Amino acid sequence: xxxxxxTADTANATTDAxxxxxxxxxxxxxxxxVSLVGVHKRFGRQEVLSxxxxxxxxxxxxxxxxxxxxGKTTLVNIIVGMSRANQGAVEVLGERPPxxxxxxxxxxxxxxxxxxxxxxxxxxxxxxxxxxxxxGRELDExxxxxLALARLEDTGRKTIANFSGxxxxxxxxxxxxxxxxxxxxxxxxxxxxxxxHRLELWRAFRTLAHGGSGLLITTHVMDEASSCDEIVMLxxxxxxxxxxxxxxxxxxxxxxxxxxxxxxxxxxxxxxxxTPKEQGTNSQSRETSxxxxxxxxxx
Amino acid sequence: xxxxxxxxRRILQQFSHDPxxxxxxxxxxxxxxxxxxxxLGSPDYEPRLAAVDLSDEVVTALxxxxxxxxxxxxGEAGAAQxxxxxxxxxxxxxxxxETLVVQVEGxxxxxxxxxxEAVQAAVRQVASDERDQLSEDFADTFAEMKTQLAPxxxxxxxxxxxxxxxxxxxxxLHGDAGWTLFDFIGPVFLxxxxxxxxxxxxxxxxxxxxxxxxxxxxxxxxxxxxxxVAGYALGFGxxxxxxxxxxxxxxxxxxxxxNVGALPLVFLLTxxxxxxxxxLGLLVSGLAKTGFQVIQxxxxxxxxxxxxxxxxxxxxxxxxxxxxxxxFPVTHAAEALRDIMLRGSDLAAFGPDLAILWGFIxxxxxxATASFNLRRSKG
Numbered sequence: 181x182x183x184x185x186x187t188a189d190t191a192n193a194t195t196d197a198x199x200x201x202x203x204x205x206x207x208x209x210x211x212x213x214v215s216l217v218g219v220h221k222r223f224g225r226q227e228v229l230s231x232x233x234x235x236x237x238x239x240x241x242x243x244x245x246x247x248x249x250x251g252k253t254t255l256v257n258i259i260v261g262m263s264r265a266n267q268g269a270v271e272v273l274g275e276r277p278p279x280x281x282x283x284x285x286x287x288x289x290x291x292x293x294x295x296x297x298x299x300x301x302x303x304x305x306x307x308x309x310x311x312x313x314x315x316g317r318e319l320d321e322x323x324x325x326x327l328a329l330a331r332l333e334d335t336g337r338k339t340i341a342n343f344s345g346x347x348x349x350x351x352x353x354x355x356x357x358x359x360x361x362x363x364x365x366x367x368x369x370x371x372x373x374x375x376x377h378r379l380e381l382w383r384a385f386r387t388l389a390h391g392g393s394g395l396l397i398t399t400h401v402m403d404e405a406s407s408c409d410e411i412v413m414l415x416x417x418x419x420x421x422x423x424x425x426x427x428x429x430x431x432x433x434x435x436x437x438x439x440x441x442x443x444x445x446x447x448x449x450x451x452x453x454x455t456p457k458e459q460g461t462n463s464q465s466r467e468t469s470x471x472x473x474x475x476x477x478x479x
Numbered sequence: 480x481x482x483x484x485x486x487x488r489r490i491l492q493q494f495s496h497d498p499x500x501x502x503x504x505x506x507x508x509x510x511x512x513x514x515x516x517x518x519l520g521s522p523d524y525e526p527r528l529a530a531v532d533l534s535d536e537v538v539t540a541l542x543x544x545x546x547x548x549x550x551x552x553x554g555e556a557g558a559a560q561x562x563x564x565x566x567x568x569x570x571x572x573x574x575x576x577e578t579l580v581v582q583v584e585g586x587x588x589x590x591x592x593x594x595x596e597a598v599q600a601a602v603r604q605v606a607s608d609e610r611d612q613l614s615e616d617f618a619d620t621f622a623e624m625k626t627q628l629a630p631x632x633x634x635x636x637x638x639x640x641x642x643x644x645x646x647x648x649x650x651x652l653h654g655d656a657g658w659t660l661f662d663f664i665g666p667v668f669l670x671x672x673x674x675x676x677x678x679x680x681x682x683x684x685x686x687x688x689x690x691x692x693x694x695x696x697x698x699x700x701x702x703x704x705x706x707x708v709a710g711y712a713l714g715f716g717x718x719x720x721x722x723x724x725x726x727x728x729x730x731x732x733x734x735x736x737x738n739v740g741a742l743p744l745v746f747l748l749t750x751x752x753x754x755x756x757x758x759l760g761l762l763v764s765g766l767a768k769t770g771f772q773v774i775q776x777x778x779x780x781x782x783x784x785x786x787x788x789x790x791x792x793x794x795x796x797x798x799x800x801x802x803x804x805x806x807f808p809v810t811h812a813a814e815a816l817r818d819i820m821l822r823g824s825d826l827a828a829f830g831p832d833l834a835i836l837w838g839f840i841x842x843x844x845x846x847a848t849a850s851f852n853l854r855r856s857k858g
Contacts, residue, residue: 257695260699261698261699261855262695262698262699262855263855264855278855280701280703281701283699283700283701284701286699288695288696288699290692290695290696290699291692292691292692292695293691293692294691294692294693294695294696295691295692295693296489296493296691296693297691298493298496298497299489299492299493299496300496303489303492306485307485307486307488307489308696308700310481310482310485311482311485311486311697311700311701311702312700312701313481313701339496355696
């Protein structure tokens with residue numbers, strides 16, 4: 181039903197289906213940071229996520245790829261505990277929702293600025309640090325570190341309202357990193373950054389992954405996605421492909437991730453056409469995927 | 480608890496970086512209350528009257544009621560009418576047979592009432608003068624009659640003229656003759672202003688949190704819903720404690736609101752009002768998506784409370800309106816404040832109102848917490 185690469189492809193996933201996925205030890209081991217099985221999310225009558233199976237492991241960077249409106253942000257919201265799935269099993273850092281304790285080890289950078297504009301950088305950091313349970317001494321140590329990483333050491337008493345767009349993004353990331361989380365969820369972290377700083381952040385992501393953290397990064401910059409260890413391609417609330425960038429490109433016989441995405445999308449369209457219940461798909465995306473399919477076969 | 484304190488501290492920091500808001504927060508209610516005191520505290524309106532061809536006695540009596548009396552002769556009746564149409568006078572007085580006709584401009588009922596009152600007082604004065612004159616004339620006539628009848632051996636008793644009531648004296652249970660409408664409505668206005676100003680600030684806060692995206696970040700942290708609401712209540716509570724203090728001080732010392740009650744009780748009540756507004760603001764803020772909607776929700780949640788709060792007397796209103804009025808925190812807050820400030824009541828007297836007010840605070844707090852819980856799970 182999902183992509184052929186999805187190893188966790190248990191079509192009739194129920195609540196205890198997680199047991200079939202992997203040995204039970206795997207669930208409690210820190211290597212499995214996030215485990216979603218058969219997750220559905222509906223807003224009213226509209227199904228935004230349908231049957232998502234996803235596992236994130238420690239020490240790796242996973243890229244979540246997909247066009248806007250594909251359900252990326254909804255999926256992220258379920259993982260960070262802002263939203264609850266209607267159906268399916270969710271486990272984050274070994275805990276089921278609302279995972280009160282796991283939240284302390286989870287860092288989140290939302291898509292927007294998500295900063296208090298009338299506070300200084302340090303005040304923003306102190307506030308969120310306190311909410312993550314950091315003591316005054318821990319904050320005194322951690323704040324200079326993340327400020328250095330975000331290159332915001334000299335902002336002093338300046339409130340965020342006077343920051344540039346790039347500075348705001350960097351501070352937003354610094355807040356997510358402050359409490360050295362085991363699981364870091366970043367929604368479009370590098371939007372609006374200059375290339376030099378973008379590279380710098382990716383180096384930081386890699387360092388965090390080497391240190392044993394797991395990162396989930398949503399992006400639509402295909403360049404960036406190729407630096408991920410694992411790619412999850414999402415379309416219309418379903419995972420259409422999953423695997424390492426090279427594997428995905430080989431599988432789809434594409435020269436770039438973009439082409440690979442379009443190829444998988446096209447394959448999914450064909451699959452959809454055979455399924456009568458999916459006939460509501462709009463013609464616009466059919467056209468795009470048809471073109472995509474051609475492109476990928478040319479390549 | 481730590482989370483709650485962190486949130487409260489953040490709110491205070493935000494205020495400290497924004498002196499303009501702080502100043503507006505303190506100055507705006509004081510200015511508004513001062514204007515209101517000037518407006519309602521002014522002496523009674525003195526009507527402008529046009530007297531067309533009235534006797535000197537009537538004109539003199541009218542002039543003792545209001546300094547604005549213009550005298551017209553019969554021929555100038557048209558000019559008097561014109562003055563009325565141009566709203567240069569409030570009423571034209573003419574005499575027809577024995578009837579004094581008072582033609583008023585009529586659109587402003589308060590001016591109509593003032594004109595009628597002045598004319599009636601003047602007429603009473605004239606009548607009283609005429610009665611005195613009459614009894615004097617009668618006494619003279621009677622005395623003359625008596626002297627003429629005496630030689631004939633007829634003796635007559637002078638009849639005593641006794642009026643049942645000749646004087647009126649007003650005694651005050653509370654207050655004195657110097658109290659104007661302002662004094663009665665003052666405590667209600669104080670309540671309303673504190674309520675509205677705190678409501679706007681707390682109602683906007685969560686909207687700002689949502690539009691700025693920080694709500695997402697907050698909801699992803701380990702903070703519990705009740706801690707979030709408690710943090711807001713604590714932070715804004717501290718701010719409104721200061722606001723209530725400053726506004727109260729300005730009202731009592733600078734503007735001259737009447738207060739015969741104990742100051743700590745007045746402060747307790749003002750602060751409780753602020754907390755009720757704050758928790759209602761947090762609850763309503765959960766329903767609003769934009770700042771504009773906060774204003775619209777204020778029109779829905781606050782304006783009816785203002786109208787039914789005791790600003791206008793509801794003792795003879797329909798029952799449903801009285802019931803509705805009793806369902807509003809502002810009504811109880813205003814009534815209790817009036818009890819203390821005007822009647823010097825103690826805690827026992829307004830205790831029930833205060834208890835109801837705190838019931839509302841608890842209710843709003845739980846409601847706001849529940850709405851956060853809902854958002855977290857349904858999101």
